[in-house]
Amino acid sequence: MEFRRATPLATALAVLLGLVAALLAAPPARGAVPSLPGWTLQWSDDFTGSSGSLPSSTNWQIDTGRSYPGGPDAWGTGEVQTYTDSPANVSLDGGGNLRITPLRDAAGNWTSSRIETRRADFKAPAGGVLRIESRLQMPNVTGAAALGYWPAFWALGSPYRGNYWNWPGIGEFDVMENVNGINSVWGVLHCGVAPGGPCNENNGLGASRACPGSTCQSAFHTYSFEWDRSASPNQLRWYVDGQLYHSVSQNQLDATTWSNMTDHAGYFILLNVAMGGAFPDGVAGHATPTAATVPGRPMLVDYVAVWTRGGGGTEPPGPSSTLHLREGGALGTAGGSASSVTLASAGGGNHDGTPHQPQTFTASNVTGAYNGGATAFDLFVDAGTSIANGQQVRVSYDRTGDGSWERVETYAYFATDPVPGWEHYTEARGLRSASGSHGNLAGGRVRVEVWNAIGGGTSALGTGNQSFVRIPYE
Structure with missing residues (x-):
């Protein structure tokens, strides 16, 4: 029987059993945010708290609805879910993880969650390096049951807040993206203008690879992004479990494009699980999610942390x-x-x-x-x-x-x-x-x-x- 045609009791039981199965299959949280020799921890959240509680309101704000106020509908990407602040969609699991869970009701409507850091000033210090990292497990679902799943860990340039129409010029760093339960992580830079432009929008400059060892869906992996201003030209680098798989150099882009995405206050960090939209639809080759898509499979996040290394912490002399x-x-x-x-x-x-x-x-x-x-x-x-x-x-x-x-x-x-x-x-x-x-x-x-x-x-x-x-x- 298709899930969307189930009775309310069967629906509730299926969702509950799916959540329990996913949690039992997931490795436990590591615990405290790890220390990195030579790096200074600037900000972190290890999601410690009672089961069912919302993430820290000091650290995070929760996006709700179908768009930002006055922003593009469906979050600009054609997603089908509505974001909520319900603990059923976003909450701590009591074991040191954040859990973001997409759900579908009996009428076929999807809900999920998207959170973003209150801070929007994460930036590499002049002459130094910024590192943004999370240890997380993608939703543990594959095949036809995973069609439409789109978990992500990413960062947007701070000028996006309050404008919502200046993308992609203000910059976007996708540290981890995945679609349709494929055993792959995508790392992507969005910048410049859309469509086309220096970052080949709306695709961006990206690369992907399979997760090392265990699949992306079956285990926790560590996803990291570095913005290196100690090198000339500056460098952007993407890692999974410490293995470099993608990089972009400053000299690949024109000076104006690079300046527009770096010469502002900094970035804010986001975590979300979308359903459907341009990326999963494009990879699947047809509209997603489908009747076979299974709801209730959460993305589990052990921690999010931001470090810096080196640099004087001030901007170099410039035209302003x-x-x-x-x-x-x-x-x-x-x-x-x-x-x-x-x-x-x-x-x-x-x-x-x-x-x-x-x-x-x-x-x-x-x-x-x-x-x-x-x-x-x-x-x-x-x-x-x-x-x-x-x-x-x-x-x-x-x-x-x-x-x-x-x-x-x-x-x-x-x-x-x-x-x-x-x-x-x-x-x-x-x-x-x-x-x-x-x-x-x-x-x-x-x-x-x-x-x-x-x-x-x-x-x-x-x-x-x-x-x-x-x-x-x-």
Whole structure:
């Protein structure tokens, strides 16, 4: 009998038995995140917690529905499932693993889960190396029963948050992808423009290989990605169980493409199990999933960790200077640890274009030659569950520090969604107004003001190593 035609009781029993079988067959979690000699652990989660609990809300946010707010439908890839935050789809197993489980109801509708790190600043330090890694087991299902399964462990460039239409230019590193229960891991770089472009979109620059030893589905394997800025040209590398199987060199891409995917705040990490979509459909050669696809086979994740090695932790000199927004109202070249400040409520009024109780950040005694470019910024903002809040920024330049602001730029406000979690407000919103002109700075000042232009609630503004302004001076 086909699963989708089963009675509700039979459906529930089949799902429960599938989950139990998968868990009993899976090797246990390793335990603590391993140490790597010569590397510094920057962030990790080993998914320790009680069975049935959701992953840490400090570390992760859970995507729900069929798309990001205002983003492309079906997550831009034609997936058929709806993502939920139900423990039936995403939860800890009590044994040190995260479990993401796709399910199908009696009507044939699929649900699953997708989570992403709250942090979006994972980036190789200047002159150093970034390593992103997970030890996980793909859903233990193969053959016709696996058609449509699409588990993934990957990273997206931070400017994607709040925009959702700038892919693939902002960069995507697929550390582990698999489809249809095939004993293979795919590692892929997405960049440039789509279709076509330097990364051959929508396919990307990828490679694949079978998992060493045990199959990808039957056992845990370790999937790693390295971004190496200590080498010239820079290198991107993909590994499974420590074995290199794919690499991309900086000199394979044009300078603009490489810059667009690397010269931003960094990346956030995602884990998900999709059902159907362009990748599994293309590999299978027909629409997936099918009536033979079996639900209830989870991806098990032992840990996710991010390390760095070497490097000075600061950006090298370049055509622009990066100034981080810091607690206490300073703008500095070093960001410090992540923190936040509160933006006062707009009180239901409209303060579009006029600072209202702004948080103000200033850098003094700034000297630099104007390079002919434009201001850029990436501000972490979060309105929590407040509806119709909008944050706005004004950047001002005082060339000589005498109190006269020769160049003032006010950008269109950014309407945050009523879902807790950082969003990215960037210069892509466009200039609302600008006055004066740029010129060389000689002991000058740069001022950044951020406020709520609309709405009736407060908002949070990320500071430290989170929000920055890039000024066009050398």
